[in-house]
Amino acid sequence: MRALVVEDDQRIAADLDAALGAAGFVVETCADGEDAWFLGDTEDYALIVLDLGLPAMDGLSVLKRWRANGRNMPVLVLTARGAWMERVEGIEAGADDYLPKPFRMEELVARARALVRRSAGQGAAVHSIGALTLDTNRMSVALRGVPVRVTALEYRLLAYLALSNGRVVPPGELLEHLYGDDDAREANALEAVVARLRRKLGAGVIGTRRGFGYFLEGSAA
Amino acid sequence: MRALVVEDDQRIAADLDAALGAAGFVVETCADGEDAWFLGDTEDYALIVLDLGLPAMDGLSVLKRWRANGRNMPVLVLTARGAWMERVEGIEAGADDYLPKPFRMEELVARARALVRRSAGQGAAVHSIGALTLDTNRMSVALRGVPVRVTALEYRLLAYLALSNGRVVPPGELLEHLYGDDDAREANALEAVVARLRRKLGAGVIGTRRGFGYFLEGSAA
DNA sequence: CGGGCCTTGTCAGCGAATTGTCAGCACGGC
DNA sequence: GCCGTGCTGACAATTCGCTGACAAGGCCCG
Incomplete structure (x- = not known):
């Protein structure tokens, strides 16, 4: 000091x-x-x-x-x-x-x-998981330093996965978190969001464990 | 504020x-x-x-x-x-x-x-964010050095965004700080203020992140 | 006190971005 | 090879935010 x-x-x-x-x-x-x-x-x-x-x-x-x-x-x-x-x-x-x-x-x-x-007392609010970086102040996402345009829903999905620390998150939990459990969506809605995200981020970012759920790759192997 | x-x-x-x-x-x-x-x-x-x-x-x-x-x-x-x-x-x-x-x-x-x-986290009374300058002592705003006439409400909006350091500020938070939460406004009031400001300041100053809120562009790339 | 100007909230319509749904396809597990 | 789970692309509906106009209120000045 x-x-x-x-x-x-x-x-x-x-x-x-x-x-x-x-x-x-x-x-x-x-x-x-x-x-x-x-x-x-x-x-x-x-x-x-x-x-x-x-x-x-x-x-x-x-x-x-x-x-x-x-x-x-x-x-x-x-x-x-x-x-x-x-x-x-x-x-x-x-x-x-x-x-x-x-x-x-x-x-x-x-x-x-x-x-x-x-x-x-002013910490930067950025999380890095593998090649992925998300800035919770700017609500923005970058992949290997390159900014990627994501929508609000996509961002929330990524953020939830990121804060789950690489854990495999069951679809039910994700649905509950993204939407209130008041209004129900078809189960497929989630898959659609994931698909759109994968198209933007490429492979090797969001992983699937068949029968269990989704997780962020590269965070804890 | x-x-x-x-x-x-x-x-x-x-x-x-x-x-x-x-x-x-x-x-x-x-x-x-x-x-x-x-x-x-x-x-x-x-x-x-x-x-x-x-x-x-x-x-x-x-x-x-x-x-x-x-x-x-x-x-x-x-x-x-x-x-x-x-x-x-x-x-x-x-x-x-x-x-x-x-x-x-x-x-x-x-x-x-x-x-x-x-x-x-700012030391000075004059803040520069991108092309925008606002002087918190005189409550005045300038764009690329040229003074711009803004109303009290518009100034408060800009000041709050500026002090938020480029963070994306949700509309609810802005409403709360512009008006007390005693008297409620339609959500559209905020959009109207932003629209008026954009007309004065041109594009590229106040940004929108759909689904999240507003932010000042150029504050930290 | 009255008139005019400035500010600001509200409304309705519009356009675009977002997102749910559907139907068909691919792939893995057994 | 068969079944089921998950993926994909297209499409449509909906939500969200922007705009311009209008009106109400406030304030200053005569």
Whole structure:
């Protein structure tokens, strides 16, 4: 967990270093706006603590340039007490949080943890099974990286098989899952969907175990 | 963009409602801890503003119970001035931000926006998705740099899609966030808004995945 | 207070994509 | 070789989403 502290006051920088270090961060410090900009733009930090009053380049400008370059690591800004307008500006420039000086170290650490916790909680929702990839955010399917157009029903079928982890799924269970069991379909409806999918995906993706059901090949042999 | 305001003081609640409403949120309010807990646990909000002193159940307990149930929407806590210990507790209970009372409405709105941005994994107030740019501060939209006049409702739709990061958003979810679920609309209302937007933005901006919902094209290929 | 403009929900019709059904075919198991 | 299960292609029905028009409501300005 790397953290960058941008602060020109030696004493405060040392305190921050100590407190964040004790909280489990690997801390680097930097006292000047240009260095800060360069480091933040090229290195990969889990958190940046940024003081606004800096030599060589103003903290707000640094922040804006990071954001303009698409860097979106969490940034905690330190502001002067009571300058609420400055805080609004900071937030609109892309700060994730601010702390008015002077502050309690406990509070800084708590907010740092909260920021990191939040920025970590964004997993990509893609599942890969054999040559098949499905993205549950985009509701899309790809085969060996090539996107394949599938309809809603086809997607749901694939998704259910994928989440079943290669298990052989009986037709009854699939029917029940795809449609409510309220409205009944001919048993053949399912076979038709599978057939259409196989035409799109080619052989070797959806397997049949005669008398038992369907499964995704390549997931668990 | 639905927001829940939990505040027992009628006047403050009304002010918050007005300010957040003007900032483009669809605001619901609630004055008691138990209701708050129930709403936050069952409904889907983009933001919750939570006062700590509440009847029926303490704000911190409400928050903890949400988090214990795995609800991770951004929560902005209102605290009494100077009670920094209370703030640390709040953050460790899972608050994403706090604001000491009394506060400036401008600041609250700025932080609310920042929270929503952050929870979508974006750092900046200006979002670019494909040819589309939207500025969450000014509530304005541009297409390839050319400003486009959109209505409040259209903007909210675009903003929600943009903050969803290109995910396919089901119509039900969109309806819920554009209007509260208090007043129901025909399903067609949504399609009408999308149609109007497409007329303004041209093709290739808002995509449809039949059977699933809408998404912003070009957000990540 | 009245008038006009802007916004937005609703309706009805249309077109296309999706999907169920059917009938015949293929293939595997015994 | 026979039987049954599952596959396929064609076809038709249906669902889904889009569009344009219209009307109701809201808001600003005179």
